[in-house]
Amino acid sequence: MTGKKPNLLFDFGGVIINIDYQLTLEAMRTLSQADSTIEFNQQNQAELFDLLETGRLTPAEFRAGLRRHYALHEASDEALDAAWNAMLLDVPAERLAFIAELRAQGHHTALLSNTNQIHIQEINRRLQAQYGLRHGIADCLDRVFYSQEVGLRKPGPEIFAHALREMNWKAAETLFIEDSFQHIETAQRLGLHTLFLAPPLTLTDALPAAIRAFSSPA
Structure with a gap:
């Protein structure tokens, strides 16, 4: 589409961390x-x-x-x-390694998550214990945007606009990875490219092809 590396905007639950x-x-x-x-x-x-x-x-x-x-x-x-x-499951090591590889390749990355203080503290505690990540998932990305800190939540368009503005990203140059279709719909209306991770798709399975499609000249 563009010949450029997309900015990568990740959802958290169901994309990076498994949840039930x-x-x-x-x-x-x-x-x-x-x-x-x-x-x-x-x-x-x-x-x-x-x-x-x-x-x-x-x-x-x-x-x-x-x-x-x-x-x-x-x-x-x-x-x-x-x-x-109890809904919070594991963060597979291969997903963190994959995100690190993408950053090394020159992709800018951010997290956009509907979450809350109780979950953030628990997930980051686990990530520190398991992987030595001092600041939890924030150590793995350029920026994190938590709904409970921003005061906005998906699928409202305002939180997407906030993240794009803060990152100085253009919607057309950004790929949003998400497992909730109502959030995908908002992102598409705003002009972002999207990857809907409907089960059984996983981040490591599906994102490489989405990036290739984004980066291929039209």
């Missing part, structure tokens, strides 16, 4: 006195989770909201955090 939303749903249901099912999945979520992901709730306020809305009154802070973090 069902594990958190099951863990929360186990803690609930009313067998409640929390309203959180890849496509939709209740306002409580939106507020957490945009930094408008503290972790303490989020836990209080969980207890109030989902009959989790007897659950300790530690139990709630463990259940909330």
